Amino acid sequence: MNNEKLIKEDLAHIWHPCSQMKDYETLPLIPIKKGRGVYIEDYDGNIYIDAISSWWVNLFGHTNPYIAKKIKKQVDRLEHIIFAGFSHKPIIKLSKRLINLMPKNINKCFYADNGSSAVEVALKMSFHYYKNQGKKRLHFVSLTNSYHGETLGAMSVSDVGLYKEPYKEMMMTPIHTPVPYQISKKSAIAKAGELEKIFQQNPDNICALIVEPLVQCAGSMNMYHPLYLKLAYKLCKKYDIHFIADEIAVGFGRTGTMFAFEQAKITPDFICLSKGITGGFLPLAVVLTTDEIYGKFYCDYSEGKSFLHSHSYTGNPIACAAANATLDIFEKNNVIKKNLKKIKYIKNSVKKFQNLSNVKEVRQTGMITAIELKGYEPQTRIGLNVYQYALKNGVLLRPLGNIIYFMPPYVIKKNEIDKMINVAYEAIKSI
């Protein structure tokens, strides 16, 4: 079996996500046979460093033996149980551990099975919370350039036109507030001022502000200062509006702390987690919230205030076993502290990109680094040249337009960081 044969069979029946299928005529699919650590290997024997953690999900390497072992154990014990009316040990253990990682007011976990669904849960809960108190609030505020997922509600509060434009007529009407475009306090203060103007207009009609804390990943890896979170949060409290932290991409250490919101020392009303929660093995998502919010739904069934949202695979036991194994690794290996060294090493190594005439900016927040190119029209899709060059040289990058970024698994070693960065550097130099 080689790449060519599998590609043919794949394209006969499979419609891939986030793809213009015609692109595969010139940019062939790559069927992957196996993965180990930061490496993946295709059916022609080509080996690549996965510099993007396979859609930002992988934390401790592909087929991480410890997580794999824990999953195998769970598979033979309990593979699935309906999560209404029933429970299981892995999810009870996981919930306790997640709550222990949170600020003290966060005390409840509501599970789902993917990031977009977690965002739907948070939006619905926020709306319903006010409704249960006889308040009709119809709007959400989100940041310009934001991305919160592909389902209709999540997409409504997103602002990345590429994904949203065809469905615009179907959306709830969001209110977008300008995001800071620099990692500076000045920009944070200015944009918080803009947010206050929105809140002042009609606070009683706004359920929540939803943000991707510190890094808007799908939005060209735009990064901003924690001060913005702090100020935005203060405004939410002042105007009695919920604060939703969508940590689906940035949670579990990506920004240098376990959760990005920690850097602003705030306690969001809702925290959405997914992606890295299982170390990248299985789909799982959770929305964490306060006892106060939970309390507004807690009453006799006949009062009609119940939150009846569910998904068939909510809180799947195998996924929870993977999540518990992932948290074991964080605890045992002191990952957040150890990553600091890698963050510093990457920071020093990417300085050289500034010398390239087609590089506009290099920015970094924790384990996420982005290199923004300049001088290219969007239709040239210049990132694809970098993608192809890097693949030929053994690195999987997945540029977002003219943004080349690194978001590697945390197990990446110095020599692998060097290779990832050098290949990207040569790729950018060559275009």
Ligand SMILES: Cc1ncc(COP(=O)(O)O)c(C=O)c1O
């Ligand atoms: C910040 C953020 N929110 C939500 C989502 C949606 O998650 P999922 O792709 O699991 O639906 C993503 C996915 O990239 C994301 O980056």
